[in-house]
Amino acid sequence: MKFSFELKTKTSVEKIWGLYSDVNRWFAWEDDLEDISLKGNFERGSFGEMKLSGQPAMKFELISVIRNKEFTDKTSIPDVGDIYFIHELTSENGWTIIRHSVEFMPNNRADSLEDAGFVSQIFSDVPASIFSLIKAAND
Numbered sequence: 001m002k003f004s005f006e007l008k009t010k011t012s013v014e015k016i017w018g019l020y021s022d023v024n025r026w027f028a029w030e031d032d033l034e035d036i037s038l039k040g041n042f043e044r045g046s047f048g049e050m051k052l053s054g055q056p057a058m059k060f061e062l063i064s065v066i067r068n069k070e071f072t073d074k075t076s077i078p079d080v081g082d083i084y085f086i087h088e089l090t091s092e093n094g095w096t097i098i099r100h101s102v103e104f105m106p107n108n109r110a111d112s113l114e115d116a117g118f119v120s121q122i123f124s125d126v127p128a129s130i131f132s133l134i135k136a137a138n139d
Helices: 014-023 023-028 113-123 124-138
Strands: 002-009 033-039 047-052 058-066 069-075 083-092 093-107
Touching: 002 113, 002 124, 014 023, 014 083, 014 093, 014 124, 023 033, 023 124, 093 113, 093 124
Parallel strands: none
Antiparallel strands: 002 093, 033 047, 047 058, 058 069, 069 083, 083 093
């Protein structure tokens, strides 16, 4: 199950990427972020931990990082499944297209309406985070 939101902006890919690749700058575009750390560089295979408002601290892994193009981080929830946060940048006719997606892969069961509610709750902040990302890149 996957939800996505995309927005076009005149903000350059490089400015947006600078906010992605430095996790300490995630506070500028993730409104509910309370704490974050990354062990190692912003590259595939690095692990980190983040704390969101009202949530326990969660470990994540960078499973894909392509400079100025995309990165995906995965959070595994024991006995529930994996959540993938996908951040993509593309250029088209002078525009930058920012697409953020949340994908849920449940453990050992088919998608259910309960899963849809769970994923849509996680996804609910995504549009606001893209607007904040653009604003932070232009400040």
